Amino acid sequence: MMKLFSKILIIGAVLLFSTALYAAEKKPVLNAGDTAWMLTSALLVLMMSIPGVALFYGGLVGRKNIVSTVTQTFTIACIVTITWYVLGYSITFTEGTYNSIVGGFSKAFLNGIGVAALQGTIPETVFVIYQLTFAIITAALICGAVVERINFGALFFFIILWSILVYAPIGHMVWGGGYLAEKGVLDFAGGTVVHINSGVAALVAAIVLGKRKSPVRPNNVVLSLIGGSLLWVGWFGFNAGSAVAANGTAGMAMLVTQVATATAALAWMILEWFSSEKKPSLLGILSGAIAGLVAITPAAGFVTPSGAFFIGLAAGIICYFACTKIKKALGYDDSLDVFGIHGVGGIVGAILTGVFAVKAVGGASGMIEGNGGQVTLQFLGVIVTVAYTAIMTYIILKFVGLFTKLRASDEQERAGLDLSQHGEQVS
Amino acid sequence: MMKLFSKILIIGAVLLFSTALYAAEKKPVLNAGDTAWMLTSALLVLMMSIPGVALFYGGLVGRKNIVSTVTQTFTIACIVTITWYVLGYSITFTEGTYNSIVGGFSKAFLNGIGVAALQGTIPETVFVIYQLTFAIITAALICGAVVERINFGALFFFIILWSILVYAPIGHMVWGGGYLAEKGVLDFAGGTVVHINSGVAALVAAIVLGKRKSPVRPNNVVLSLIGGSLLWVGWFGFNAGSAVAANGTAGMAMLVTQVATATAALAWMILEWFSSEKKPSLLGILSGAIAGLVAITPAAGFVTPSGAFFIGLAAGIICYFACTKIKKALGYDDSLDVFGIHGVGGIVGAILTGVFAVKAVGGASGMIEGNGGQVTLQFLGVIVTVAYTAIMTYIILKFVGLFTKLRASDEQERAGLDLSQHGEQVS
Amino acid sequence: MMKLFSKILIIGAVLLFSTALYAAEKKPVLNAGDTAWMLTSALLVLMMSIPGVALFYGGLVGRKNIVSTVTQTFTIACIVTITWYVLGYSITFTEGTYNSIVGGFSKAFLNGIGVAALQGTIPETVFVIYQLTFAIITAALICGAVVERINFGALFFFIILWSILVYAPIGHMVWGGGYLAEKGVLDFAGGTVVHINSGVAALVAAIVLGKRKSPVRPNNVVLSLIGGSLLWVGWFGFNAGSAVAANGTAGMAMLVTQVATATAALAWMILEWFSSEKKPSLLGILSGAIAGLVAITPAAGFVTPSGAFFIGLAAGIICYFACTKIKKALGYDDSLDVFGIHGVGGIVGAILTGVFAVKAVGGASGMIEGNGGQVTLQFLGVIVTVAYTAIMTYIILKFVGLFTKLRASDEQERAGLDLSQHGEQVS
Amino acid sequence: MVYEGSSMKLITAIVKPEQADNVKRALSKIGVHGLTMTEVKGYGRQKGHTEFYRGSEYEVAFLPKTKLEVAVSSKNFKKVLDTIQKTAKTGKIGDGKIFVTSLSAVVRIRTGEKGEKAI
Amino acid sequence: MVYEGSSMKLITAIVKPEQADNVKRALSKIGVHGLTMTEVKGYGRQKGHTEFYRGSEYEVAFLPKTKLEVAVSSKNFKKVLDTIQKTAKTGKIGDGKIFVTSLSAVVRIRTGEKGEKAI
Amino acid sequence: MVYEGSSMKLITAIVKPEQADNVKRALSKIGVHGLTMTEVKGYGRQKGHTEFYRGSEYEVAFLPKTKLEVAVSSKNFKKVLDTIQKTAKTGKIGDGKIFVTSLSAVVRIRTGEKGEKAI
């Protein structure tokens, strides 16, 4: 008896022990390290918008529109927070009746998300705010195309609708288990959801609103340097944070981000240096850096540093020509080149992710490892996003235009939006 | 024998194992994830002061006082570091003879705090610096009420005394095991200690010093946008950091902070839009955001996102009226509305914490869960803080005034403090 | 049999369990908390350069050279990223044929660094980028000595060569297992590698290039306040990050950094106050803070808060005299005092590390614990670095001078480098 | 003074900032190759505005204007004056004023040339 | 020139920046409804100051001043001149100067009106 | 007007910003103790430049210049004029112009002194 008992006891103890281990592996448990990194990443991505994008854009407009430009970004951060709280998170990340396009309403008002709820190894609350910061920056980026002339009231309503009707569905399709996720489109950190999305919306908005009366040169590229630097720094939260853990994938994402960014930045600057302008400019190297950051975004968890080098190189060169030559040829007034950098850079990155993906890095193979089909898939992702965003953005703008003027009056534009729309000015 | 032995062995093994587990639960052990988050939080809260508060305030003064304003903040960060090292930490966080009001001297000069000392699951060193950053920002906030006229030398001595005689006791009473902690007053991240405290001190200082000769409009609200944005971003270190861990409480604190801030910001902006001014301004939305951040501070670990929404709404509306209407009626010159935003917002937040606290979030119930008594308790916290701070601040100012002039001379004020007190100017 | 079996089983279980524990101690395992902190630290140190150093320097030059100054910093961040990727990391951190001076080529192009590769408890990828940010800031600091006159093309090539021929070898000697590491020189976070190194290179460059034609006063010390504050905040990544873990050492490093910085800052300001200038200035307190940050860098993991107080005090006083008196006497034009602050501050810190090191903090004893020999060792570190850097920097400059002019033309200098070299200006 | 009796004029025009480029281009076309421009603030029939910062009113009485100064020889005077008046005009309040003073001397610094040659 | 012989004057006052508002208000009261203001730097008996940045001296010889320009008809001239002098005065060194030149013509851009009507 | 017939002059020099200090120092030496300086932008034979921002061209026609104004008595006039011309000259295009107008009155605000005493 005793023997048996002891035997059972032993086996029990061992079983208990291994079960515990097993459970630890299966049942999600909060990891404080991952949580620490994701709390940090969330605030970094918020910092990319305020003050990052605000300053990057604020430095590039004329002196009479600085306040207006930064106010737009800041206000968008607030608006999108509310739409996310009310509806956005729920329809992006829950299952819905039309699940291939959009999620459901079960978590509207962030209902039922308790302190203990987890998403992977981090609290769901952290996941909610981390994703929110992506929704914010995507909307904030669009403004660059319409600064110096959009009517603030129109922008206000446009963003409410756009964040719900465009951002959430695209987010759901790519990350929330919708159509593109199912197809196997790779988008590590938001090349499609954030950059192609905002870039295309920006292009449409620029065309619908029409050109500025009299564009002037940037008022203060040093403000843009601050903004651009904070974008770079914060982008580590964006890309390395998209590992949703503090692990090797996050580390590699950070490293390839750095390599691609530096490469694209130098590529742009050197092109300028040898172009007819003959001078390497601050705005040039900043623009290249952003182009690199954008292009590496979908690829960050899938490529090696050398893959990143080539992606950065391509982004620097292609976006340079998109902003300086092609735009001029086409003649639309995307004031701060949101399409030329985020749209074009996002597409370059999405396609090249399909080329340079390496199995050993992110579990997916690209063309260089013989999987040419991935490139086709990536094209699919691009096309769906471009089409959906372009059409919906157009509709929303026309709809908003029914209720309020989309553009500031000529008088207001001439006086500058700072004074005419916000009653403030920088002395 | 053998059987017995084996039995004992088994039981021993199991005991050993479970003891180990038990010990892990009881004896404090360093958690690297929590530590990572608290290291980050500490630097975030420092960033709130330098450059956050410095720029927020620096943008709102006249052009002749920018340097002076930011120098005040930066100097305060240095002074309070030294007073904290010498005395502050010890009298806030150790037990003292008059423990209900103030702690003791055993850790003066941070004596005996070794590398291995823990506070909960993080090194005590990290706790020391985290708390220090709160002491810094509280003192830094006060300046907003007296910019453009305070004598720098007087400020210097005032802050030395205030950080020891006001901040430390209030901190001890709320967080160090003193009177208010015992009573059960809820203050998650410092609504009382930081905001009511600094707001009231500011009001007293503004009244004692008197009005500015000729207030001018803000020199550069874009500087304030940078400062305000860094305050928002850094505030996650402030509120989510106050969980002193990277866990669900931290995540929830972050999320509710975001919701309350956005709500208050939009509330303020919309009130302006429909007021006689008719224009939504940058300073308006920034002010609302700060008001929201302040009000959610005491509540951050206790309420749900929807609770946060209502707290933000209340803060945005009430602080708007406090700053734009009530202040005008009362006629004191709290130059940058430290009282109207931090004092009033802090009080709103303290009371509403007692209303919206939810047991499932932070273990404490508020009025909405039937515990009306919590509101009374919160009132007690407010009253004690207001009374103590107001009286002590007044005494310290009068005392400092015995040795040096509190105000810059008229000549200096007219020339601007930048040149007259620091010999520098922004060209 | 059964008894025996059960016995074996028990012993097996216990062994297995303890082996597992043992293994966990020996074989490096990724720690998410440490990784979270190091991801954060890496981006903090990048933030120190862009926008930190860029703004700190940008505020101190004349109005015609702001763009040029910040462009230099930003470009350097890009260049050094590429040299690090291609060669720098490998020759700093692998073993080489001439290992006492420089490492080998096995990790050129970051070859073979997989997602799972570890360095201690963090991914090697994170270590690569963390170290890269140190290489960046070291190179970026040098510019301060040659702003307002260096030819951008010359700087471009100089930095490529310098980051490979000077930074990597010094880094290898101190941290990569080279000569100075073997000797036992203490340098916790880079006093030698970063500060003495850049300070001496700056001095040499200032002398080789010669004086500016007509120095003007700082255009905007508020920009420098932003830069200086971000340097302070980011420096926690620099110093506490150098623990390469989120633990007690990191915590202590952070705390002593704070104490030393505040002390040095106030020391400098008070010296000014009582000097012939009679005014406490913003640039003064900022300069003191940087001096304190520099001096505590090598000591951060080795000293107590009170040791830090004395190191800060010494740094504040000595650097004040180095910048205001000695420089004037010697007559070189180190425009923004890179040598006076980073060189001199670095030397002060290196020596005093040998004085104030405390065994209980970092495992090494200094003079105050009776180990006078450490001071001698520290001198050795200083001398080797000064000699190597001075000679190599001189050679590289002369070499670059063979291919392109080191200085902008007089005409360009007079017009300002913003317009003449970058074709941009701040209006 | 040798320069007495000169009939060179200094035309000083205060115009709307957004019109300055327009004026400049028109002057170039009629052969005026020198011009000095200053950012000024003006106050006239066109009143300023009020800015509100947290409910506090700040009256901004002065509006940004651009001052253009052109030295002209007597022979060009009328043409230049008319060109400025026409090209600066928007017809809305606040268009500004033109003031004319007599120059008793003009010197070109580079060459030391004096009088009409120097303009 | 038809405008010759005009007795309109241009009063240019260099005053302390902190007095400018004062002057402006006083002028408004006596019916002067046009004014142009420029930020300038002045040097006179009132000497500048020295700024120190890390021990390096930078002499700032010029102090901020405000230049006010008012075109007046002969009939208002004396009154305006006196008002400016009185309201700009603080009695301390550096109060500034008033310069008066003759205007040979004035044009209101909006309407093309000339002479005293245009002021 | 009592001040009519005054022979005081207002010398207005548009010079290169980098020469302004030079001129100022020279004037101090010859006993000129008052000077007003304005940052202006000029356009003349010296053409501006083109700036490129992301490939878009922005023509910057106007270059920074410094305007110096000195009121002088008739007796100092020649000396001051020559000093300015000599010390402002670099010999390169863009050196600027000097314009001279007659002052019909000068007042020192602080004391109310008028005429040559007030300069």
Ligand SMILES: Nc1ncnc2c1ncn2[C@@H]1O[C@H](COP(=O)(O)OP(=O)(O)O)[C@@H](O)[C@H]1O
């Ligand atoms: N008497 C004056 N003296 C100097 N400047 C004047 C005078 N009157 C008008 N100005 C300048 O002309 C500008 C336009 O004048 P305003 O009266 O507003 O417009 P309008 O000439 O179209 O009636 C003013 O802002 C001011 O700079």
Ligand SMILES: Nc1ncnc2c1ncn2[C@@H]1O[C@H](COP(=O)(O)OP(=O)(O)O)[C@@H](O)[C@H]1O
């Ligand atoms: N001769 C002058 N020419 C031009 N501007 C002058 C002249 N003298 C004085 N000013 C201007 O007047 C300002 C005040 O002059 P200042 O001599 O300092 O004071 P005060 O007139 O009270 O003696 C100077 O800063 C300068 O701008």
Ligand SMILES: Nc1ncnc2c1ncn2[C@@H]1O[C@H](COP(=O)(O)OP(=O)(O)O)[C@@H](O)[C@H]1O
């Ligand atoms: N006719 C003019 N009226 C007013 N300002 C002028 C005139 N001509 C030249 N200037 C001023 O003088 C500056 C130098 O003139 P510019 O023709 O370039 O050089 P230079 O006198 O050496 O030929 C111009 O930038 C402008 O400010």
